[in-house]
Amino acid sequence: MPLKTLATLAVQRLEILAADGTVDAQRMPKVKDDLLLKMYRLMFQIRAFDERAILLQRSGRLGTYPMITGQEATQCVPPLALRATDWVVPTYRGGGVYFARGMQMRHALLYWAGDDRGTHFPDGNNDMIFSIPVGTHLTQVAGLAWGEKFKKKGGVALTYCGDGTSSKGDLHEALTFAGQFKLPAVFIIENNGWAISVPRARQAASRTLAQKAWGYGVAGLQVDGNDALAVYSATADAVARARRGEGATLIECETYRMSHHTTADDATRYRDAKDVEAWKKKDPISRFKKFLTARKLWSEAKEKDLAQETKTWIDGEVKAYEETPPPNPLDMFANNYERATWPLVEQRAQLEELLKFKGGAKILTELPPTEGRFP
């Protein structure tokens, strides 16, 4: 008997704004000029922030920091298609996502300086801290979306993972649940080409990562991740589908990690500078600037003003970060349980004794105030 074809997959790629700044008018999403300007502003500012964070790290004023340069469109744009009450869980390389959600970047600096007070998100937002063991959040996001489904208010959960993480079983299980229970979720694979030193090609042997969606009854497509308009359009469509109760979407945003994995990495050990140069020509910010300029929405004068404003903003955030008093060691014991258990009460007292041994009885009155809840 002849074999029957049960399904034919057509994996599509969305591009709207070309690297030279020209736009496909037919596919252009219907968005107001203000939103276009907001996209540019966010991308511009987060790149400047990234550059400053690297300088801080290099001068010993920050811990290991994961750069986002080159990924501004995939990070800053999707949150613009969401409500504050929608759930967002980025990856650890998610500064642009949090920034677009309104996070004060002094907190991001605190986090990467090894301070637990850095996980502070704007009140009213449903933002969750990223996972450092990569991908472990993905099934949780299925759960967040599931919770929104129960609430019946059209809420959505959006999350990210990298091309490396797409190899983990976590994504398989998250998509399995998202498809099976038709969850209002959006999964963005932020394919930046590299999992530390391991190239995209060493992950799945498939032509795209977007096509994983078909295995789970989830919609999928690939997007030029350096094209803010395509990223916006794809995310807005996926969010709308989710709100209508039509289920989850997997979006592969193809972008490029222009810098090292983190400040602790040296990408020159494993990749060709020529590849990086080629991706420079596809920069998400410069193409968007050309686009805005052609639409008479942008000018060099406005650029200059934005640069000045950005510098002032970053100076303020860095100052606020650096003037934050050191954490009180006793605060470690706060917030571990709704009410601290006896071992923690006992051990906190032991730490007090240790501090007194080191610094004299006076030390406890000299420590910065504790902030967390104890007992």
Next chain:
Amino acid sequence: MKTAAPAKTRTLNLVTAVNEALDLSLASDERVMILGEDVGRNGGVFRATDGLWKKYGDERVVDTPLAEIGIMGSAIGLAVNGMKPIAEIQFDGFMPSVFDQVVCHLGRIRSRSRGKLSVPLILRAPHGGLIHAPEHHSESPEAYFCHTPGIKVVIPSTPYDAKGLLLAAVDSPDPVVFFEPKLLYRSAVGEVPAGHYTVPIGKARLVQEGNDLTILTWGAMTVTVRKAADTLAREDGASVEIVDLRTLSPLDLETILASVGKTGRCVIAHEAPNTGSWAAELSALIAERALLKLQAPVERVGGWDIRMPLFRLEQYYIPDADRVLLAARKALSF
């Protein structure tokens, strides 16, 4: 072919000693292969596998997809099928995802197959804190593995032991979890013989002899304990015996009981939270087998029973020399 340590030695740090053991194993046994994330072209994030990809090629030093369960499960399959995989999990904090493979399979395949199959693999991972690393990069998960039957757990604290124990692990017919204290990768420097030699799995190392107090320790805490012992000698006139366990499972019970039997007082110092820790097991063993030799309760000095904080507070979480000192004084003055 096992030979005694050759006379020629060099001064190496711990990560170079690990690299040398891996290099020797790849060179001498074609069944040996390395698999993990960034272990190939990049030479590992700590450079433990530096140069090996170039020397032995992509088939034997393998950059895997980013998938810890894939690494662990396929290493088990490779080992059952005659290879000698040395799998690397990049950070201690990424190990929990391999537990399903470790707990349900790694230590059980020998007994489930009634001895017909074995899983002679090595699972390497960095261990511990104090390098100002990001979250989930400073964990001490040894107790989870020691609790699991059927596997051996090793943690060297000197370059000599790192190389000798890793070469012994390659010879082991049973799976070995091999922790490498990341604080010591470059700071621990010592004499390391060239060529092949082994340090037996299951034997502790007597760091220094003493009569008044035994301190049992492992990993990077060995360095902290030495500082505390120096202070105790100087300020208290106390003679401290330090035992670096080196192998956590199976424990070198003979050395432990001999030392505690001699001094009558014992402190156990380590980085993990105390509750349910390997220090708890040691304490129980001493209580069961040497109770009448004890002149003071066993003191455990470990991390607090909370998650490892971000690094600004890690020096208050992982015991420092002062905490070891206070516990030692408590035991000495009981």
